[in-house]
Amino acid sequence: MSRIGNNPITVPEGVTVSIADGVVTVKGKLGELTQEVSGVDVKLEDGTLTLTRPNDKKDVRAKHGLYRALLNNMIHGVATGWSKELELVGVGYRASNQGNKLDLAVGFSHNIVLDIAPEVKVETVSEKGKNPIIKLSSFDKQLVGAVAAKIRAFRKPEPYKGKGIKFVGEEIRRKAGKSA
Numbered sequence: 001m002s003r004i005g006n007n008p009i010t011v012p013e014g015v016t017v018s019i020a021d022g023v024v025t026v027k028g029k030l031g032e033l034t035q036e037v038s039g040v041d042v043k044l045e046d047g048t049l050t051l052t053r054p055n056d057k058k059d060v061r062a063k064h065g066l067y068r069a070l071l072n073n074m075i076h077g078v079a080t081g082w083s084k085e086l087e088l089v090g091v092g093y094r095a096s097n098q099g100n101k102l103d104l105a106v107g108f109s110h111n112i113v114l115d116i117a118p119e120v121k122v123e124t125v126s127e128k129g130k131n132p133i134i135k136l137s138s139f140d141k142q143l144v145g146a147v148a149a150k151i152r153a154f155r156k157p158e159p160y161k162g163k164g165i166k167f168v169g170e171e172i173r174r175k176a177g178k179s180a
Helices: 058-079 141-153
Strands: 016-020 023-027 032-036 041-045 048-052 082-089 094-098 101-105 112-115 121-125 133-138 164-167
Touching (some): 032 058, 048 058, 058 082, 141 164
Antiparallel strands (some): 041 048, 101 112
């Protein structure tokens, strides 16, 4: 029994959902997303989206909750959007952006220039005395997560001093280091 898959999804005002040939298309004020659905039946009735499975095979049970979560993320994304914030911790670590080009100075001999997808809006905040912050926002949750993970992978936080690129609110497990 899928507890997640059985929950109905309420479609907010301003969001239109269309289902045709196993493809669910969601349109909202922020954008449009599509998802191919197989093995699960999707029905739209009175502003609620419900997913039912035709049988209890293992792969169908697995897809039931997965597709429900994906469709819920799509509806939330086109209605309100998703965002992630990254923090640069380290002396001399800087971030700046010109449009969708992100320029990172994170301790290498050269700056890293990253072209970010046009669907993702990037913003950098640098205040004196505080760590620089990179704000990513988009209507596609998967794309925001992938871009944030790619930026974080350039300089992951290390456990001794805590330097690196980390998510805002992320706890870094610290190690003691050498004892004299």
